[in-house]
Each structure stands twice: as C-alpha cells, then as structure tokens.
Amino acid sequence: MDAQSWWVQGVDVTKPSPARVYDVHLGGSHNFQVDRDLAEKAAALMPSLPTVLRANRSFLRRVVRHLAGRGVRQFLDLGSGIPTVGNVHEIAQQANPQCRVVYVDSDLVAVAHSHAILRGNDRAIAVRADFRDADYVLGHREVRSMLDFDEPIAVLFFAVLHFVPDDDDPIGIVSRYVRSLPSGSYLAISHACSDDITESTRQAAQLYSERIGGFHMRPKRQIAAMFSDVELVEPGLVDLTEWRPDSHEVPPGGKPWTGPGGVGRKK
Numbered sequence: 001m002d003a004q005s006w007w008v009q010g011v012d013v014t015k016p017s018p019a020r021v022y023d024v025h026l027g028g029s030h031n032f033q034v035d036r037d038l039a040e041k042a043a044a045l046m047p048s049l050p051t052v053l054r055a056n057r058s059f060l061r062r063v064v065r066h067l068a069g070r071g072v073r074q075f076l077d078l079g080s081g082i083p084t085v086g087n088v089h090e091i092a093q094q095a096n097p098q099c100r101v102v103y104v105d106s107d108l109v110a111v112a113h114s115h116a117i118l119r120g121n122d123r124a125i126a127v128r129a130d131f132r133d134a135d136y137v138l139g140h141r142e143v144r145s146m147l148d149f150d151e152p153i154a155v156l157f158f159a160v161l162h163f164v165p166d167d168d169d170p171i172g173i174v175s176r177y178v179r180s181l182p183s184g185s186y187l188a189i190s191h192a193c194s195d196d197i198t199e200s201t202r203q204a205a206q207l208y209s210e211r212i213g214g215f216h217m218r219p220k221r222q223i224a225a226m227f228s229d230v231e232l233v234e235p236g237l238v239d240l241t242e243w244r245p246d247s248h249e250v251p252p253g254g255k256p257w258t259g260p261g262g263v264g265r266k267k
C-alpha cells in the first residue's frame with residue numbers, strides 16, 4: 001500500500017502518535033519522520049523495545065487462536081492499532097470464517113488503514129472512537145450490528161491501557177465493558193509494567209509520556225485488579241512470553257522481560 005492510499009486528511013504529521021510509533025517498532029510503513037525519530041530515541045534507551053512489542057503481537061496471536069479454538073466467535077479489539085501481519089480478524093477467521101471482529105481505535109491512520117484492508121470482509125469492521133467512552137462504543141450502531149451481546153464476546157485490550165491515566169479509571173473502564181458481556185465471554189489484557197524496571201526503561205517510558213501525551217506503566221498488582229470481574233485462565237497473569245508459548249525455545253541473547261498479560265473468563 002503506497003503512502004497516498006493511507007494518508008488521511010487531518011493527521012498531524014508534526015506530533016508522534018502511539019499507533020504510528022508502534023508501527024515503526026514493528027517494521028511497518030505507516031508512519032512519519034516524527035514517529036521514526038521518537039521510536040529511535042526510545043529504542044536507544046531501551047534496546048529490547050522492538051522485541052518486547054513483537055512479543056506483544058505474538059501474545060495477541062496466541063490469545064486469539066486460543067479463544068477461537070474454544071468456540072469464541074466475536075472479538076472487540078479496543079485500541080487495535082495500525083493493521084500489521086497477523087491481525088485479529090485474520091487469525092480468528094482462519095480458525096473459523098464465521099468469526100466477527102470489531103476494531104476500535106482513535107487514531108486516524110489506524111482506522112483509515114483498517115477500513116482499507118477490511119474492504120470486502122463483511123464480518124469485520126473498524127470504528128473510530130475513544131474506547132474510554134465505553135457507553136459510546138457499546139451503544140455504537142455499527143458495533144451493535146456486528147456483535148451479538150447475547151453471545152460470548154472476547155474484549156481485547158492489548159498494549160492500550162497504559163495510555164489511560166489513573167484519573168480516567170482504567171480499572172473502571174475495563175469493568176464497564178466486562179459487565180456488558182454475557183457469561184462465557186473473555187477479557188484479554190497486556191500492559192506495560194513498572195515493577196523491577198531499569199533506569200533506562202524508566203527514561204524511555206518518560207520520553208514516550210512527554211512526546212505522546214501520557215504513558216502509564218503500572219505495578220502488576222494494579223494490572224491484576226483489572227481482571228477482578230473474571231476468572232483468570234491458565235497460566236494466569238504472566239510474562240507475555242510465558243502465556244501458552246508455541247515453543248519453549250529461548251531466543252539467542254535470552255528472553256526479554258516483556259511485562260504481564262493474561263486472559264480471564266466471565267462466569
């Protein structure tokens with residue numbers, strides 16, 4: 001896809017965006033110089049950052065595959081990002097073509113590119129919204145027409161809740177979504193963790209926070225509290241690479257510390 005086909009009117013090319021900086025780290029091409037500059041500075045402080053973000057994508061793929069394998073047919077992906085290799089609808093619909101997926105993101109480029117790749121797919125849509133406004137997302141006409149709230153839904157918060165400040169009550173936001181789902185639904189979260197981080201990782205997080213307007217690493221106990229309305233499935237809230245890994249091989253240089261992720265089931 002060339003630059004013209006995803007460039008969207010209204011995008012501020014002077015300010016880095018979380019979606020586009022993440023795209024840089026994943027080796028994507030939907031980003032601007034301002035995003036590449038921030039990604040480079042952050043990776044200089046935290047050289048494992050691109051590996052950590054790839055571990056997050058790999059966690060996402062394993063979770064969706066696992067849930068589709070357990071019969072989940074509906075996915076609500078909040079803060080879905082710029083589509084890259086192995087998106088939720090691709091994994092879910094590969095497991096079962098009947099799976100339906102709603103992507104929600106506030107970023108113009110993320111939503112425009114999602115619309116472009118979803119053309120012709122009548123079981124997946126992308127909606128531009130701020131997921132903190134759960135009532136808006138849950139009441140959105142397109143969301144309601146794609147997802148049946150009487151059937152189990154997996155609500156996915158992959159690498160997004162650390163953009164939500166404490167004042168906006170991230171635990172309450174998660175709870176609002178989970179409460180709207182029927183029993184047998186699932187919640188999946190990955191979240192940057194502030195436990196045991198090095199000084200240079202703290203500096204990388206601070207740089208992100210200053211440039212993109214808020215990045216909130218949290219202790220694992222606060223991330224665990226986001227699962228209070230569900231029952232964690234095995235192996236619980238663990239380092240992303242430890243969550244049902246495809247292989248137990250240790251990559252050259254050792255496993256990076258990635259922060260926790262988990263999946264819970266609503267009883």
Ligand SMILES: C[S@@+](CC[C@H](N)C(=O)[O-])C[C@H]1O[C@@H](n2cnc3c(N)ncnc32)[C@H](O)[C@@H]1O
Pocket residue numbers: 018019022056057060078079080081082104105106107110129130131132157158159160163
């Ligand atoms: C690091 S990316 C993660 C993308 C994807 N979930 C993944 O794990 O690969 C974070 C995404 O969350 C989106 N985001 C952050 N805060 C948001 C909000 N309040 N509402 C909607 N999207 C948000 C950003 O635009 C960005 O696309």
